[in-house]
Amino acid sequence: MLGAQVVGAAMLPGRANAAGEPEIVPIEFASFHDQTFKNEYLQFMNVTIPAGGMAAYHSHYRDFAQVYLAVSNAEGTPLGGKPLIVPRKVGEVLFTNYTKKPGVHQVVNVGSGDFRIAGFELFDSEPGRFTPAARPEPYVTVMDNHRVQAWRLILQPGETAPAMRQVAPGVRIVVQGGELIEGREGKPDHRLNLKFGDFAWQDIGPARTIRNTGKSTIELVEFELK
Numbered sequence: 469m470l471g472a473q474v475v476g477a478a479m480l481p482g483r484a485n486a487a488g489e490p491e492i493v494p495i496e497f498a499s500f501h502d503q504t505f506k507n508e509y510l511q512f513m514n515v516t517i518p519a520g521g522m523a524a525y526h527s528h529y530r531d532f533a534q535v536y537l538a539v540s541n542a543e544g545t546p547l548g549g550k551p552l553i554v555p556r557k558v559g560e561v562l563f564t565n566y567t568k569k570p571g572v573h574q575v576v577n578v579g580s581g582d583f584r585i586a587g588f589e590l591f592d593s594e595p596g597r598f599t600p601a602a603r604p605e606p607y608v609t610v611m612d613n614h615r616v617q618a619w620r621l622i623l624q625p626g627e628t629a630p631a632m633r634q635v636a637p638g639v640r641i642v643v644q645g646g647e648l649i650e651g652r653e654g655k656p657d658h659r660l661n662l663k664f665g666d667f668a669w670q671d672i673g674p675a676r677t678i679r680n681t682g683k684s685t686i687e688l689v690e691f692e693l694k
Contacts, residue, residue, distance in 0.1 A: 490525045498526040510588040517583040523575035528566040531615050534587025535641045535689050536560045537665050540579030547572040559643045561610045561618055567593050586641045598636035600692035618691045623680040633675040638692035642666040647682030
């Protein structure tokens with residue numbers, strides 16, 4: 469879940485099978501993984517590895533997109549490989565094409581703080597059902613590949629993102645929270661108080677605007693599926 473080298477899970481030290489090889493678990497059964505949402509398209513995982521947390525080997529065979537929410541020194545080890553620490557930044561977006569190249573790995577958080585990611589695993593193995601539409605500024609494209617497109621939206625207090633129409637289903641991950649109002653075409657305004665790390669499923673829907681009505685900077689990462 470942390471790219472090709474680093475992911476989060478947990479197991480007891482020395483856990484192995486009868487042949488003495490590391491026990492490998494599916495991602496959804498790995499410790500420190502909270503499967504908070506699941507539908508026909510994806511399963512969403514919220515992963516927080518505490519300082520000193522030891523991760524188990526677990527497998528990935530579905531494409532995976534994620535956002536880093538808290539970073540610490542995470543020492544990842546591919547099965548049969550050597551440990552590696554990959555520096556990351558809060559708000560960084562990553563996609564791993566596990567459908568093409570499945571992987572197995574573990575991680576140990578050797579830093580002093582939590583290591584946290586929020587991401588989702590795509591159930592279908594091929595794209596082609598949806599085609600996301602362009603979004604106006606201040607939306608900024610941060611990912612655009614054969615499976616997903618993602619935008620970052622940063623709004624200062626009082627700022628508004630102009631109308632855009634979501635034509636593909638997707639997810640929203642909150643990097644910095646705050647109070648906002650979503651104006652939706654033909655529907656009442658929707659007032660929200662978003663918190664850091666919140667996740668929301670977003671269906672195809674009418675044109676919407678977003679206005680920051682609070683006192684703090686809001687930062688969102690929104691994905692649409694392909």
